[in-house]
Amino acid sequence: MSSRKKVLLKVIILGDSAVGKTSLMNQYVNKKFSNQYKATIGADFLTKEVMVDDRLVTMQIWDTAGQERFQSLGVAFYRGADCCVLVYDVSAPNTFKSLESWRDEFLIQASPRDPDNFPFVVIGNKVDLENRSVPAKRAQQWCQQKNGIPYFETSAKENVNVEQAFQTVAKNALAQETEVELYNEFPDQIKLTNDQRGGANRNDTCNC
Amino acid sequence: MDGSATFVELDRSVGPGCSEVSILDPNESSFYDFVSDEEVTERKQEEPCEDSEDSSDNPEDVDAVSEDERVVRSLRERDKLVFILSEAGKPIYCRHGSEEKLVSLFGLMQALVFCVQDDDDQIKSITAGAYRIAFLNKGPLIFVAVSRRGETPGQLALHLGYAQSLIVSVLTAAQLKKIFEQRRNYDLRKLLGGADRLMDNLLDGLEQDPAYLLGAVSCLALNPSVRDSISDAIVRHCAKLKNLVFAILLADSQLVTLVRMKKYMLHPADLHLLINLVASSESFKLSESWTPICLPRFDANGFLHAHVSYLADDCQACLLLLTVDKDQFFVLSEAKQGIVQRLRRYKCLEAINRAMKNGGYTMQDVNIPEIRHFLYKARPTAQYTAPLFSAPYDDSYEKDRLLALYHRMHQRMLLPGSQRHLKLVYVVGKYECLLCWVTAFFELYAAIEPLVEKEAVIPRVEKLLNWIKSEESRLFILTSTTF
Secondary structure, three states, X not given: OOOOOOEEEEEEEEOXXXXXXXXXXXXXXXXXXXOOOOOOOOEEEEEEEEEEOOEEEEEEEEXXXXXXXXXXXHHHHHOOOOXXXXXXXXXXXXXXXXXXXXXXXXXXXXXXXXXXXXXXXXEEEOOOOOOOOOOHHHHHHHHHHOOOOOEEEOEOOOOEOXXXXXXXXXXXXXXXXXXXXXXXXXXXXXXXXXXXXXXXXXXXOEOO | OOOOOEEEEEOOOOOOOOOOOOOOOOOOOHHHHXXXXXXXXXXXXXXXXXXXXXXXXXXXXXXXXXXXXXXXXXXXXXXXXXXXXXXXXXXXXXXXXOHHHHHHXXXXXXXXXXXXXXXXXXXXXXXXXXXXXXXEEEOOEEEEEEEOOOOOHHHHHHHHHHHHHHHHHHXXXXXXXXHHHHOOOOOHHHOOOOOHHHHHHHXXXXXXXXXXXXXXXXXXXXXXXXXXXXXXXXXXXXXXXXXXXXXXXXXXXXXXXXXXXXXXXXXXHHHHHHHHHHHOOHHHHOOOEEEEEOOHHHXXXXXXXXXXXXXXXXXXXXXXXXXXXXXXXHHHHHHHHXXXXXXXXXXXXXXXXXXXXXXXXXXXXXXXXOEEEEEEEXXXXXEEEOOOOXXXXXXXXXXXXXXXXXXXXXXXXXXXXXXXXXXXXXXXXXXXXXXXXXXXXXXXXXXXXXXXOHHHHHHHHHHHHHHHHHXXXXXXXXXXXXX
């Protein structure tokens, strides 16, 4: 609880199932990639330390399950997030279309203080695949409409752009985090009234 | 409770929901790892290696030896751990470890609490082999205890309640609520700077100090005439001070006297927080201090302001003067000087020093050889007395064992909300017998020689009660002094 701790940022990864959320995480945190698909159950929790402008930051990354049946779990995870990463698969147009509802769902459930300026990052993953079907331009346009969300195209498999995307995640979340108000004002003075205080039950109180 | 079966106890009174904790996947979750010994020994300690076909087939191996898990493994050596986190899952505090190294584990704890809450239910505890994990979700914070010391969920909840009170005492409940209403993602460690040593000390005390178990305080043994002079000195210099609510003199975490404004009582739990504050703050010894403190039972939403000072270089008793007025430092500082002068004149400082040096009494002083140790709480005043731990309880292992027995017996006698409300329990154990006796006036817990006949126990205990009665005026504060 000491005052000069590393900054801690809570980052939520959202997106349809099989777009590569866990692969991105594994590439980013552990520098590993597996072709085998293994659905995330509920959520995975990972930690990564990064430097942002000379500040050491701990990212607490919540890699959520994309599958429909885990959606109800997600709600609990969203609260108090510092940044939300929306992931889609550039070879699967449906996953791009879903971004809208992932974003809306997040804003409703997490209800951040300033929804218009909440830091999102959009990642189009699997650019290594041949059958790309969502043009980069379309994605960029969507991001522009949403108050200029930063957009990255990545390949978790070939480790393209992953580091850069998450560096932006950390940087933008930190920018929000550091504009803190001070909570040092004292509450109002206690008013001494005629009611007896200190526990209603006499047996319970130190009557000395 | 045997084996490694994990079961989750839910608060059925909250909702009917059948709560499946789906995130507890035994193969992947580091939390499960933490509570199950079998799981760990099976798991190979693989160093992170180059990307290869082998490791690609087993993506979960990637996390198997993460930094997090290494830390979690070191935690497993502890009997008991306490974690505090925000409802967002951000770490605030961890007993016996750096909360920064356990960021993922904290996330998992938050998930457990809210997955169950989503079903309109509340997670209270998980039993996993020898471990018990208790949860308390209060206000914007979550408190988690993990223990293999054999406490019941109720006892662990009590401990977590104290941890919660401590945080409130630093910030007030109103402030705490406001902060998280404004920023759910707030990192509370920023505001709790320095409070971890209070928390460490409190959590150790909960294990070792019977005061918490009994919900009572112990008093420094003094002749009643000396104690009266001390109280009188405080009244003389404080009675005219507006807004002064409590004046408390402590010596070695024992109460010397407590003078209070007529209409206000001090709850033992609040007094424990003050005792803990003094015991864990060396800096009070260096100079007089002025510190805001919230006493949750008195008023959870406001601060009292405490003038804290040790009486003199030659008398290490600590005086606390608590007011609601934050501008009273110099007034109270003057009052303290007056009190000390008067105590010196009436030779009270020496009397306090003598009592502190004495350090209490032993069972030899009581002279009932069949009784090895006891705790006696006077219920109407919430004060207790106990002899020093002497043989065979003079080494820390045996002392801990006895304290654990007292805890267990206490739980059996007085579990709040339980159907059982026993008056008298006698347990014959391998190493000692235990007698617990609860009346409207007292609670008694006594450890007795194992070979004493049952019939002989009650007369010995009556003798003990007579001894306590004869010493009562020294061991307890019998009259309440007010401004």
